Amino acid sequence: PQMAENEALSRRQKVLTIDTMNANIKKVEYAVRGPIVQRAVQIEKELKEGVKKPFNEVIKANIGDAHAMGQRPVTFFRQVLALCSYPELLDDDKFPEDTKYRAQRILKACGGSSIGAYTASQGIECVRQDVSRYIERRDGGVPCDPDNIYLTTGASDGIVTMLKLLTAGEGRTRTGVMIPIPQYPLYSAAIAELGAVQLNYYLDEDKCWGLDISELQRSLQAASKHCNPRVLCIINPGNPTGQVQSRERIEDVIRFAAKERLFLMADEVYQDNVYAEGCKFYSFKKVLYEMGPEYFNTVELASFHSTSKCYMGECGMRGGYMEVINMDSEVKAQLTKLVSVRLCPPVPGQALMALVTNSPQPGEPSHAQFLKERTATLGDLAQKAKLTEEILNTVPGIRCNPVQGAMYSFPQITLPERAIREAKEKGQAPDMFYCMKLLEETGICLVPGSGFGQKEGTYHFRMTILPPADKLKILLSKVKEFHQRFTKCYS
Amino acid sequence: PQMAENEALSRRQKVLTIDTMNANIKKVEYAVRGPIVQRAVQIEKELKEGVKKPFNEVIKANIGDAHAMGQRPVTFFRQVLALCSYPELLDDDKFPEDTKYRAQRILKACGGSSIGAYTASQGIECVRQDVSRYIERRDGGVPCDPDNIYLTTGASDGIVTMLKLLTAGEGRTRTGVMIPIPQYPLYSAAIAELGAVQLNYYLDEDKCWGLDISELQRSLQAASKHCNPRVLCIINPGNPTGQVQSRERIEDVIRFAAKERLFLMADEVYQDNVYAEGCKFYSFKKVLYEMGPEYFNTVELASFHSTSKCYMGECGMRGGYMEVINMDSEVKAQLTKLVSVRLCPPVPGQALMALVTNSPQPGEPSHAQFLKERTATLGDLAQKAKLTEEILNTVPGIRCNPVQGAMYSFPQITLPERAIREAKEKGQAPDMFYCMKLLEETGICLVPGSGFGQKEGTYHFRMTILPPADKLKILLSKVKEFHQRFTKCYS
Incomplete structure (x- = not known):
């Protein structure tokens, strides 16, 4: 005692x-x-x-x-990272020419040609260009402005940053955030930390974890009495549920978000991880664009990607990006200011993101092995x-x-x-x-x-x-x- | 119009x-x-x-x-990072044996022997051990428990995380955070973002930016009517002011924090950057310890370090650590939970922190060049x-x-x-x-x-x-x- x-x-x-x-x-x-x-x-x-x-x-x-x-890292990625870490290796014959070219390009974009220098807070400009060209190719030519790309410390960092911007109000005006159930618990954790209001919409297990618009409607209606629902989060392909959304369903979701004035957050970190026959990954950005200017010029969207998943699996590098669409210009200035406080995302992760989005092309020496x-x-x-x-x-x-x-x-x-x-x-x-x-x-x-x-x-x-x-x-x-x-x- | x-x-x-x-x-x-x-x-x-x-x-x-x-990276650091990135280089004769040994040790501590795997959220265990041995050497034998070490994404991440834990209450009970003026603006930015209350104490420019206890007292007194002052931040050596605190002044600050029940945050990222004759870096931890158990067993302290400053200057790697002293065990569990949401700090930065705190020793091949x-x-x-x-x-x-x-x-x-x-x-x-x-x-x-x-x-x-x-x-x-x-x- x-x-x-x-x-x-x-x-x-x-x-x-x-x-x-x-x-x-x-x-x-x-x-x-x-x-x-x-x-x-x-x-x-x-x-x-x-x-x-x-x-x-x-x-x-x-x-x-x-x-x-036990998954092995992609050789090309690691060769370039080694060259960026220790540029003396640029003289070494055992590194293919295209790895050297990529490393030199990244180093040239770094202060003092060192990945030990701070970069712009939004990320290295040429990396953001690589990302935006990747998005354009992925989406069959839908234009992408590098100024809308923010490199992040994994996708988590981007998601939390966006939720932070979006969280405001008190009591009944507090921001409500719609998330799927089952969800990836980063969402509930960030919502709790920010004191936002978690709004659940249930995926339909009997329909292969499908997303039902009437369920979104139900969730929204139930919420609107006690908070201000402003954000709709979608995880596609699904985590933990593994479903892949059809193009039609994505259209429905976008229409719903437009009608109900919700800010869309699309977690698309598994965009290369699609296995089932008949399933295909459609980005929210692409579908939004193809729905025409009425949608593409108005619906606010942030989409997230990462170096941690897909075929890369480079979780420890904490690389990621987000693309913001139709973000108010004043808010964007605030976002840029906010990320500047943390100085910059880790540069090895930024370099990796450049390689993921600008991978070896046919004719380049590393192409065959990479593929x-x-x-x-x-x-x-x-x-x-x-x-x-x-x-x-x-x-x-x-x-x-x-x-x-x-x-x-x-x-x-x-x-x-x-x-x-x-x-x-x-x-x-x-x-x-x-x-x-x-x-x-x-x-x-x-x-x-x-x-x-x-x-x-x-x-x-x-x-x-x-x-x-x-x-x-x-x-x-x-x-x-x-x-x-x-x-x-x-x- | x-x-x-x-x-x-x-x-x-x-x-x-x-x-x-x-x-x-x-x-x-x-x-x-x-x-x-x-x-x-x-x-x-x-x-x-x-x-x-x-x-x-x-x-x-x-x-x-x-x-x-234009400062060149330390060769030893970059050699080990290259080996960690592309372990095929471990067969290469041009890398000294001690760089290979360090790389192998780090890789062995990573899942699948890859720096692309997630680590423990608190940081790789053997890196935390390196850090704690470094602190013990630095502080002349003052014991350091690796369980008190949290690896971070630069020092900024640790500072924001601690302020986040400490911010509570509403209105007059809202957490007040004492910071020096002039200050490094990460502090004011984090305080604003968290909605905590910024409490200024002024450094004395006429006394070489010295810290005066009566000024701390004034600041605290002025604050206690409109908030709950709970945290005292010190930057030593000073940023932006470049002063180095004397041992006696650190004792005074600790006594003040103990008396006024303030949580001490010591930003010590410039600990190797001491130039003036007669000046020496004393860590708050060491001084606290030497003031005896009355202080060492009670005063709560978090100390921050980084790979970005000192002689390393590896800002882009976003490596850092914090050591927490006398943190309540339940709060520590909450801290561990909180950092787990972000998965882990970037692994290249963790590896670098291992090298900074466990640098080449006399007799090792890289020692002379490193020194x-x-x-x-x-x-x-x-x-x-x-x-x-x-x-x-x-x-x-x-x-x-x-x-x-x-x-x-x-x-x-x-x-x-x-x-x-x-x-x-x-x-x-x-x-x-x-x-x-x-x-x-x-x-x-x-x-x-x-x-x-x-x-x-x-x-x-x-x-x-x-x-x-x-x-x-x-x-x-x-x-x-x-x-x-x-x-x-x-x-």
């Missing part, structure tokens, strides 16, 4: 305590790196220390971290997407939509009543209870659906499709065995 | 306008990249396009951007600090304190009454008026003192000491000529 008292005393004396800290931060949750991942890290340490477990390694299928799962590596990675992911869906759907009590795109499956799991009760008694979400048990028994680390949001009374998990095919098969068969065991045990 | 009407109409229709955006962001100012720098960039473009000017190049002495000013490069850079900076002070003080109407440390001089300039009037008529701060004229007439880009804050009725500019010595001399003599011309013209 004396010790507890001392501790209480010392806590009372602290300036910064759980009671006196920023209350919004307390509300932030980020399941992708939440308690289950912390436990996974602990288990890894225990394994290293020789603690006996029913498995030899932890498989982290909780996060879209391609290189950590081979990219094709192999995307082909491999497509196979694993199919494999994951197929194996999971063989398990009674697991139902998995097609993984049309992105890097995740988000299957629904049926949990026995007794497991749900036991979880609730422990104060845990039932799917957290399930995933924790899975981790302890098999070493497999997944994220419970409750971390992304789901329809009341349904349970899911998110699993990446990133492990190498042989490992993925083992993982899936372990999940299968576990699910059967778990179901039996609690039935 | 029709066009104006159309524009007004189109503006009214936008979701996000200057009137509906986040009001706090509008209050953000960041002079280091403000209007004067935008104009400098414009002039550079004009020069390129062949527009005739009374000068051939713009010299940007506005920002502490060492590589842009030579570091010594040359720091020696050169010391010379330029002296040179700047001396030349500026030869100009009637310019008075410059010794540049004891950091990378800037912040001289006071006497402006003729007529210039002040003319500036005010134009709605400009008088020192902005002065710096703009300087830029237009000489191509030299400095930051007006008003961007950092200064005593009412005094005027200053901040100038980096970074240009190469020969260029710096030209720059200083141009400033001298300009000041004389300006004074004459407006007298």
